Amino acid sequence: MTTVLAPVAGAVIGLAAVPDPVFSQAMVGPGTAIDPVRRPVEAVAPISGTIVKLHPHAYVVVGDDGKGVLVHLGIDTVRLKGEGFRLLAAEGDRVRAGQPVVAWDPAAVEAGGRSPVCPVVALDAPADAVGKIAEGGVDAGDALFEWS
């Protein structure tokens, strides 16, 4: 059982509300999404483990048990090519759950015409492996869902 933490503060809206079918249809995997607070924030690691992939707009942390969690900061933000995102860790780093990984500003992403919604996805997990999804508001580092 892995407890996956909220990478950012905001409202838990569920994957179905993400304005990108890749996430809303759970094509990448099960999980949920957060509509983040509109102020500069530090997105944190959702689990303890190794950062196997770190893009400015998205990162994957893999725990020692092999479970990988994807955090995507905003939708279609790959096209920003890193502008407005500052890396606070490096690919290959070991991180603790809750440790800052990327600094960014959801309000700036929104002002640029993109959704700042953050999908948090359990990779390679069957749909029924994700449960106890938080409801309402969360702070960064709060329990977001459990991965059995």
Add this chain to the structure above:
Amino acid sequence: MAERTVSVASEVGLHARPAATFVQTAAKAPFDVTIAKAGGAPVSAKSILSVLALDVRQGESIVISAEGEGAEELLDELAKIASAP
């Protein structure tokens, strides 16, 4: 062993939609399917974690391999996904 070498054409590389579609298609096969960067170590093409970690960018070549009944058809389908702009 059937094999295809294709250049990834999507602007975002093999991420997001192309990656998810690629993995979903590979996962339908009853046999192992692997993906590697040219000259690199192969990883499971059925794992979204493995494919995202492989981090294939636009213009990079990948080698996809499989062995079994229907492997040729599956690889054709995967090659089409990977080479789609």
